Ligand SMILES: Nc1ncnc2c1ncn2[C@@H]1O[C@H](COP(=O)(O)OP(=O)(O)O)[C@@H](O)[C@H]1O
């Protein structure tokens with residue numbers, strides 16, 4: 402299968418720190434890929450480079466046949482790559498519906514404001530937020546704000562969705578809901594890259610796992626293979642934990 406989104410030999414340096422070190426990764430249409438790694442591993446930087454927030458110092462990012470390495474975030478979003486932010490940032494005074502309508506208008510193609518509002522209402526329904534539509538975004542709980550982030554991203558009608566720790570800070574029941582929603586998004590044919598701090602969350606949802614460690618790609622493959630990978634066990638998981646996860650994954 403050809404790659405939908407590809408990162409080729411990307412490095413990114415912040416002053417003395419090599420945040421991404423020659424990382425290559427390719428996302429195929431329709432897959433859910435999990436990215437894990439400890440704090441500071443370069444996960445968010447990877448998403449920032451893929452979405453034009455940071456420019457790679459070396460390497461290239463390709464979307465289909467098109468090189469997007471030097472495109473701006475708004476251009477990349479319009480091409481069909483949406484992302485959520487680790488720290489959610491709605492327009493607080495606007496209602497939930499207005500926040501998503503703004504995203505639908507930004508994506509273009511929605512035509513009139515009324516049509517954009519309709520599209521936004523559909524995404525809110527899909528994300529389980531319809532009943533909160535007319536509340537100011539600032540009044541949502543953390544779980545609600547994370548769902549709002551998802552609804553905003555979906556309003557862009559993306560082909561690829563990059564999710565940066567959407568489950569962080571949620572309780573187990575909220576995580577279950579979020580994972581169901583992510584699976585439903587993938588079932589719509591949207592390719593999902595799921596950045597997670599928690600290994601056991603990502604192994605429940607992703608088909609493929611990528612491990613980042615000190616800016617390097619330590620492993621990339623089917624979940625069970627990566628969990629059994631010596632380098633991953635050594636650097637990140639620890640032996641007992643790896644065994645437990647492997648048992649759970651079966
Ligand atoms: N804008 C920035 N300026 C300077 N250093 C940064 C910046 N963004 C990230 N870093 C550093 O790059 C490394 C990787 O960060 P990040 O990608 O946020 O890791 P992760 O998301 O895996 O926790 C960290 O050491 C972080 O401090």
Ligand SMILES: [Mg+2]
Pocket residue numbers: 444445446487
């Ligand atoms: Mg991060």
